[in-house]
Amino acid sequence: MVNYPDGRKSHFQTETVSAAHRGMELEADINSTNRWYLDQDIAVIYKKPTPVQIVKVDYPARSAAKISEAYFKVPSTTDYNGIYKGKYLDFEAKECALKTSFPIKSIHPHQIRHLDNVTRHGAIAFVIVRFTHLGETYYVIASEMTEYIRTCGRSSIPYKWFQEHGYMIPYNYVKPVDYLQIVDRLYFKEKK
Amino acid sequence: MVNYPDGRKSHFQTETVSAAHRGMELEADINSTNRWYLDQDIAVIYKKPTPVQIVKVDYPARSAAKISEAYFKVPSTTDYNGIYKGKYLDFEAKECALKTSFPIKSIHPHQIRHLDNVTRHGAIAFVIVRFTHLGETYYVIASEMTEYIRTCGRSSIPYKWFQEHGYMIPYNYVKPVDYLQIVDRLYFKEKK
Numbered sequence: 514m515v516n517y518p519d520g521r522k523s524h525f526q527t528e529t530v531s532a533a534h535r536g537m538e539l540e541a542d543i544n545s546t547n548r549w550y551l552d553q554d555i556a557v558i559y560k561k562p563t564p565v566q567i568v569k570v571d572y573p574a575r576s577a578a579k580i581s582e583a584y585f586k587v588p589s590t591t592d593y594n595g596i597y598k599g600k601y602l603d604f605e606a607k608e609c610a611l612k613t614s615f616p617i618k619s620i621h622p623h624q625i626r627h628l629d630n631v632t633r634h635g636a637i638a639f640v641i642v643r644f645t646h647l648g649e650t651y652y653v654i655a656s657e658m659t660e661y662i663r664t665c666g667r668s669s670i671p672y673k674w675f676q677e678h679g680y681m682i683p684y685n686y687v688k689p690v691d692y693l694q695i696v697d698r699l700y701f702k703e704k705k
Numbered sequence: 706m707v708n709y710p711d712g713r714k715s716h717f718q719t720e721t722v723s724a725a726h727r728g729m730e731l732e733a734d735i736n737s738t739n740r741w742y743l744d745q746d747i748a749v750i751y752k753k754p755t756p757v758q759i760v761k762v763d764y765p766a767r768s769a770a771k772i773s774e775a776y777f778k779v780p781s782t783t784d785y786n787g788i789y790k791g792k793y794l795d796f797e798a799k800e801c802a803l804k805t806s807f808p809i810k811s812i813h814p815h816q817i818r819h820l821d822n823v824t825r826h827g828a829i830a831f832v833i834v835r836f837t838h839l840g841e842t843y844y845v846i847a848s849e850m851t852e853y854i855r856t857c858g859r860s861s862i863p864y865k866w867f868q869e870h871g872y873m874i875p876y877n878y879v880k881p882v883d884y885l886q887i888v889d890r891l892y893f894k895e896k897k
Binding site: 577580586635 | 749754759770775781789827
């Protein structure tokens with residue numbers, strides 16, 4: 514096993530995330546969190562459908578229309594948006610398989626522009642990044658991340674940056690990615 | 706040609722809408738209006754992608770992934786949402802080919818529930834209905850329409866109801882469905 518110079522994260526180095534949980538795990542966790550928010554009437558937040566360019570649709574005898582040719586499109590916006598306490602919420606979520614940095618190319622330039630647009634119009638906008646190997650999920654204020662991306666001159670954001678600028682989202686069985694807890698701390702704290 | 710009892714709308718009775726403009730015309734008009742709002746930095750409002758259940762994806766040699774089997778899904782939310790003057794906006798848009806009423810089944814029960822949900826959380830929620838034969842496009846406050854649907858005991862909403870409860874959306878070449886003009890009147894009027 515590799516020993517990292519600072520040794521700090523050595524207890525995370527074994528891969529505890531099972532193969533079954535890779536890839537779509539964060540999306541599934543956010544969807545079930547959103548369902549919980551909806552069921553509890555706390556917020557109305559949905560994942561947008563995957564954008565698809567439909568080319569050909571067949572109509573087999575009397576049954577449902579079948580799409581027989583379609584292609585994935587580059588999304589023009591983020592994946593999630595909705596309303597919470599009267600405010601417009603907008604975010605993107607990304608898993609990161611690397612341990613030491615987050616590749617900037619994981620976020621489309623369209624999505625960065627979109628996050629800046631909604632921020633300017635008063636949205637609560639953020640990015641959720643999960644470092645899968647570390648089992649850590651961070652909430653990052655969108656404007657801080659897009660500012661960093663614009664000015665860093667790098668192709669990736671170091672893990673350390675997330676530790677310093679992000680807010681760790683706690684895990685909870687019924688709401689696996691309880692990001693509204695962070696939203697409350699940042700935007701709705703009554704008093705300190 | 707049929708003569709309606711009140712005669713009032715007789716000048717609309719000839720079908721002025723060309724075949725090319727049927728069906729998707731309202732969607733195209735709203736999309737170009739939204740693009741205009743975005744370009745002018747007035748609001749950030751998008752149509753959500755059509756929800757599709759992807760069953761089979763092929764990967765032809767080195768080219769883009771091709772979806773070869775997929776089906777249309779019933780949407781759980783409305784088609785459009787976004788942010789305007791810091792407020793969360795949410796709406797559904799429907800064309801109506803009938804002249805005297807709007808069939809309630811054109812709006813999915815999911816969408817009605819969704820409009821009620823976002824309204825309760827403080828959204829500006831509405832429905833845009835275009836009577837294609839009349840060339841009239843109405844803005845209806847979501848809660849008024851869902852209340853009517855719940856209590857009317859009918860399968861359709863009479864055209865007259867839209868005249869009485871809706872707000873006619875003016876046509877403009879650069880913003881064919883300038884619904885924010887109505888939003889301004891209803892929610893952002895400075896003084897009368």
